[in-house]
Amino acid sequence: MKTRDKILLSSLELFNERGERNITTNHIAAHLAISPGNLYYHFRNKSDIIYEIFQEYEKLVDYYLDIPEDRPMTLEDMTFYLESVFDGLWSYRFFHRDLEYLLDSDPRLRQDYREFTNRCLAAINRIFGKLADAGIIQPQPEDLRSAMSLNVWLVITNWMAFLKTAHAAEEPASLSLTELKQGIYQVLTLEVPYLTPEYRERVLALREKYRPTLPEAQGISGVEA
Amino acid sequence: MKTRDKILLSSLELFNERGERNITTNHIAAHLAISPGNLYYHFRNKSDIIYEIFQEYEKLVDYYLDIPEDRPMTLEDMTFYLESVFDGLWSYRFFHRDLEYLLDSDPRLRQDYREFTNRCLAAINRIFGKLADAGIIQPQPEDLRSAMSLNVWLVITNWMAFLKTAHAAEEPASLSLTELKQGIYQVLTLEVPYLTPEYRERVLALREKYRPTLPEAQGISGVEA
DNA sequence: GACTGCCTAGAGTATATACTCTAATAATAC
DNA sequence: GTATTATTAGAGTATATACTCTAGGCAGTC
Numbered sequence: 089m090k091t092r093d094k095i096l097l098s099s100l101e102l103f104n105e106r107g108e109r110n111i112t113t114n115h116i117a118a119h120l121a122i123s124p125g126n127l128y129y130h131f132r133n134k135s136d137i138i139y140e141i142f143q144e145y146e147k148l149v150d151y152y153l154d155i156p157e158d159r160p161m162t163l164e165d166m167t168f169y170l171e172s173v174f175d176g177l178w179s180y181r182f183f184h185r186d187l188e189y190l191l192d193s194d195p196r197l198r199q200d201y202r203e204f205t206n207r208c209l210a211a212i213n214r215i216f217g218k219l220a221d222a223g224i225i226q227p228q229p230e231d232l233r234s235a236m237s238l239n240v241w242l243v244i245t246n247w248m249a250f251l252k253t254a255h256a257a258e259e260p261a262s263l264s265l266t267e268l269k270q271g272i273y274q275v276l277t278l279e280v281p282y283l284t285p286e287y288r289e290r291v292l293a294l295r296e297k298y299r300p301t302l303p304e305a306q307g308i309s310g311v312e313a
Numbered sequence: 314m315k316t317r318d319k320i321l322l323s324s325l326e327l328f329n330e331r332g333e334r335n336i337t338t339n340h341i342a343a344h345l346a347i348s349p350g351n352l353y354y355h356f357r358n359k360s361d362i363i364y365e366i367f368q369e370y371e372k373l374v375d376y377y378l379d380i381p382e383d384r385p386m387t388l389e390d391m392t393f394y395l396e397s398v399f400d401g402l403w404s405y406r407f408f409h410r411d412l413e414y415l416l417d418s419d420p421r422l423r424q425d426y427r428e429f430t431n432r433c434l435a436a437i438n439r440i441f442g443k444l445a446d447a448g449i450i451q452p453q454p455e456d457l458r459s460a461m462s463l464n465v466w467l468v469i470t471n472w473m474a475f476l477k478t479a480h481a482a483e484e485p486a487s488l489s490l491t492e493l494k495q496g497i498y499q500v501l502t503l504e505v506p507y508l509t510p511e512y513r514e515r516v517l518a519l520r521e522k523y524r525p526t527l528p529e530a531q532g533i534s535g536v537e538a
Numbered sequence: 539g540a541c542t543g544c545c546t547a548g549a550g551t552a553t554a555t556a557c558t559c560t561a562a563t564a565a566t567a568c
Numbered sequence: 569g570t571a572t573t574a575t576t577a578g579a580g581t582a583t584a585t586a587c588t589c590t591a592g593g594c595a596g597t598c
């Protein structure tokens with residue numbers, strides 16, 4: 089593999105594990121056993137590395153959320169979207185952690201991320217529309233649907249941060265993809281009241297599969313009333 | 314005012330405005346026109362300042378979310394809770410911005426924040442219970458109610474971060490309390506499908522008051538389908 | 539072999555950051 | 569007043585961080 093690609097890969101790995109704030113360019117170079125000079129030969133600065141990683145993230149999610157318009161949506165489609173989005177979130181999890189700082193330090197990133205968010209919101213909105221067309225959820229006025237889409241986005245993008253805070257210190261890398269996928273349970277919770285009688289049971293059963301396990305150990309559920 | 318209190322106040326102000334990551338202890342001292350030595354006479358380190366500010370935040374929110382058990386809940390109560398929580402979020406907005414880093418660098422904070430989250434979730438859960446008792450929303454099984462409470466928490470704690478990313482660069486301090494309160498619209502959106510016929514119109518009217526204005530300017534709503 | 543263009547090492551730098559140390563000043567107690 | 573304590577100034581330090589600069593290796597080409 090080319091050094092340039094190795095830099096991107098290692099950066100992502102280190103950022104995900106320890107947070108962008110805790111990883112310096114010297115760390116990245118040391119991890120690859122190359123010189124800082126070498127790293128800076130391939131990238132002008134740290135921001136450029138991050139920006140390039142973001143573009144990969146963007147591409148991945150855009151690919152996942154490319155919704156076919158030629159056929160009705162199925163429950164399997166919906167599951168695929170949810171699984172994919174959480175996969176993407178996981179693979180680039182450093183990004184949402186320091187989002188505000190990153191956007192503040194790179195105008196390109198801010199602009200691109202804004203557009204990315206809008207595309208994601210539009211996709212979620214379209215999914216809701218197609219779920220209604222397919223008779224899985226009841227159709228809703230555009231107003232409500234937009235607000236619901238935004239809530240879905242808020243839940244998705246905040247779920248990982250929440251999990252991290254819910255964990256006691258423990259080992260640093262204690263968060264797992266499995267736990268992350270429990271966010272799907274939370275997203276499906278948003279759909280529950282809108283399910284049509286025909287699909288209600290099936291979706292509820294699907295939702296059960298993602299139910300958080302060991303709630304009391306993490307204190308993330310089982311809230312005493 | 315005592316120097317110690319001035320340090321806390323200025324720190325909060327600077328953190329909120331420019332983010333904890335961008336504010337050093339030297340900045341704080343300079344802003345107060347005191348020496349770094351003076352600052353470190355009052356606080357052992359930066360973490361201690363942050364921890365103390367968090368404790369104020371905690372106290373404030375706990376105070377707001379102290380739910381009276383001796384009478385049924387009203388819509389006015391609910392409005393008060395929502396307004397208060399978003400006020401608190403605003404006053405200590407730096408905190409959620411760098412949450413993960415802050416928790417990683419201070420075990421006390423991590424522990425306290427976990428408990429704080431659990432108290433908030435419990436309060437939200439209790440509010441849902443009392444809203445059902447009051448006939449404002451339909452009663453729900455405990456399972457669903459917990460998941461809904463968690464979603465409310467996720468929406469609330471992520472709303473500000475979302476707004477910040479939705480903004481174009483512009484002036485740094487471009488986010489306003491008014492915009493922040495539009496998060497209430499999002500929270501009420503979560504309640505919509507559960508409203509009882511008797512209260513439906515009143516709550517929908519209340520929700521309208523918080524509807525985001527100028528959606529197209531910020532691209533945070535009006536998602537094209 | 540010499541030229542060229544890409545790649546790499548590694549020492550080095552300017553700046554920043556959290557924090558320390560000493561000495562002096564102000565406040566309070568007696 | 570004097571002793572004691574609390575507060576403050578301000579220079580200073582060790583470390584880190586993002587990034588630069590120079591010199592050189594190495595592959596291919598003629």
